[in-house]
Amino acid sequence: MLEALRQSGGHRSAEAVGVRLTDGGASLSRGTVYKVLDDLVSAGIVMLADRGPGTALYEIADVWHHHFVCRTCGVVIDVPCQIGSKPCLEGDLAGADIDEAQVIFRGRCPKCVTDGMASRP
Template sequence: MDVQRPAGLSPAEALRSRGLRATRPRVAVLEALADLGPHRSAEEVRARIAEGPDPLPRSSVYGVLEALVGAGLVMTADAGPGRMLYELASRWHHHFVCRICGRVTDVECAGDGKPCLSPVGDVGSVDEAQVIFRGICTSCASAARAQSDPGQLRRG
């Protein structure tokens, strides 16, 4: 899967460049993701489209997202049980998910190509490798430190 979105193309042109027909649902999902920004749930995408004149059923949104991921126009981030998030594919990167607040942050690859990680042993041809870092973000860690040491705020 090549995730580099063709630069400067409209949603319809981007779809056609990947061999997909530019249907109204596909264009609507790409436009919704562009409006919403990264790390959005399928429900957020559906709700954004529902604000317009032509809402889509939930099943259609999921089907379109799956097709767009397969075509390399959309990336996913596994943000935990039942939380698959989507974003327009602009550059290859990984994700950090905070265990406290749930915020998802982009993490640049250590390598300069895709996949930037390789498995040990001969498993076949690897097209991509996604890493999800999970932990506590700096904001939540700072808040936890401040709660455990109230004097820290006065000294800071």
């Protein structure tokens, strides 16, 4: 499972990881794939890239970072975390034990900005 994620690299949906696994001959139900991915996320080995509504994306958790989601093309780009470890934001919630804060940046990716400028008269 971890190998499948590592080999495909970047941000993958559970479906994509599952397809990759079944390619190798193993047959796994979608539920099993989610279950294993969930366990890996809990163990801190795999990171869940939160991009808001839609498919959750999984990736190998090597360096803690945030994500940028392009409103135009939907591409997900890694954004380095300025602190580098979690939680990098202090949540103002009395009595809570916050251990993680993931930020989603939204806007237009460099490509869409360039395309937008190119199509302007």
